[in-house]
Amino acid sequence: MNIGEVAERSGIPTKTIRYYEDIGFLRPKRNENGYRIFEDTELHKLIFIGRARSLGFNIEECRALLALYDDKERGSSDVKLIAKQHVQEIERKITDLIAMRDTLTHLIDACAGDHRPDCPILDNLSDVKTN
Amino acid sequence: MNIGEVAERSGIPTKTIRYYEDIGFLRPKRNENGYRIFEDTELHKLIFIGRARSLGFNIEECRALLALYDDKERGSSDVKLIAKQHVQEIERKITDLIAMRDTLTHLIDACAGDHRPDCPILDNLSDVKTN
DNA sequence: TCTTGACCTTCCAGTGACTGGAAGCATTAG
DNA sequence: CTAATGCTTCCAGTCACTGGAAGGTCAAGA
Secondary structure, three states: OOHHHHHHHHOOOHHHHHHHHHOOOOOOEEOOOOOEEOOHHHHHHHHHHHHHHHOOOOHHHHHHHHHHHHOOOOOHHHHHHHHHHHHHHHHHHHHHHHHHHHHHHHHHHHHOOOOOOOOHHHHHHOOHHHO | OOHHHHHHHHOOOHHHHHHHHHOOOOOOEEOOOOOEEOOHHHHHHHHHHHHHHHOOOOHHHHHHHHHHHHOOOEOEHHHHHHHHHHHHHHHHHHHHHHHHHHHHHHHHHHOOOOOOOOOHHHHHHHOOOOO
């Protein structure tokens, strides 16, 4: 497979695939004209990385997951720990977003047609104590 | 207030506060020695921005939210529209994050978490068919 | 008074994770 | 044969910071 086909099949742009090679995620062979040739294992790795990224894992976390993926002797508890930490972070974000949505919704309702200079809701939004 | 105190009270690093000034979020006065002097309104603005940023709004979105925050005529329909679009975006993000969390949680539950190498998390991430 | 250290200033460079573009070979379709 | 597409490398830019250098300011202590 050339890089274009791998990009199509993995959903990862060619630029990004080359970048992933740069940072050591893959090391595809080259043929005589210098083109990268990808094996199925490399395609699978890219799909793996793409999915991990879409789940919000950053590059270093992906590297750790890839190492575990490659390591035949790995224990699954290592993987589970990484995933659990990530779920905690996601849940914190969800909580924050719900709070922000509720605040903004109140803001929209309460500020509609209100031309007074001081809005208590805005004051509350930026109040340190409600942080 | 000097920048250090504002940083402490807003939770935003001094570097970032100066950056926010660069991009026009604030325009703190200076005293004779050149130090920035911050009013309470600027502190509140920073807390507001910090919260919006922590929820994934980018700088331009923050600028729009700040306009809502700053706008003495708020209640006008265009400002309200901006806020509503932001609420929609927040809801989309919440949905995405919940999907992410559910996927990960499901995988964690299915993962033994012991020293054995079989791990459903990695299996799922590397399974081409579930792409 | 001098000095030490914390705090402030500006400017420039680097980060992460790409992304875009230029310049130049290789391959393929018409 | 030519044009279009695809591949290569390299360099630069993006966003939102973040770190460091070099230097000015200020309050406290010997």
